[in-house]
Amino acid sequence: QVQLVQSGAEVKKPGASVKVSCKASGYTFTGHYMHWVRQAPGQGLEWMGWINPNSGDTKYGQKFQGRVTMTRDTSMTTVYMELSRLKSDDTAVYSCARQSYYGSGSYSYYFDYWGQGILVTVSS
């Protein structure tokens, strides 16, 4: 069965960086883009970007460009998301979400599997 297992909670100081992981299993790792979505406490979902695990190509949300880096290790079937220059309002649960296509359009996809989420706390 498809599983996305994320690393454990992190506590960081402002200005630091955090790198979180998402290990995929139960499907062909290189066959599905992986997205990262975050959710601040009591807030809504915020899309951060995607990575193509096959090519390593990435697309980042405008808000995060210059601060986020998504990478993958195909041998470990794991994707990583690193966020730098952390601020207190980066405190959130960070989740990976698998993309699956349902149509022929480039944007005809949904998120069918999600990781359990990682709480990243930024505090001095």
Next chain:
Amino acid sequence: QSVLTQPPSVSGAPGQRVTISCTGRRSNIGAGYDVQWYQQLPGTPPKLLIYGNSNRPSGVPDRFSGSKSGTSASLAITGLQAEDEADYYCQSYDSSLSGVLFGGGTKLTVL
């Protein structure tokens, strides 16, 4: 404030019908990009409810339905049940932002 606007909260009694709106712009829903809907129970990841505006994944009850018109989309839930109490999010793509968008979320309370 999200580019996809949802009401912060809706409520209904068991057995009733409720709708949740998702209002976008010409750069997202109005441009023809599809809308997905997700249900999020407390402390759990979102679950796909509707994809491609009106399609239900297998396992999602037919009490849930989606529609889209112009720059807006709606999620309807009929025969409300206590277990439907959750947060609901719409999602689409925006060509101006060149990225995925989520609505701000709607908290459904079953009275």
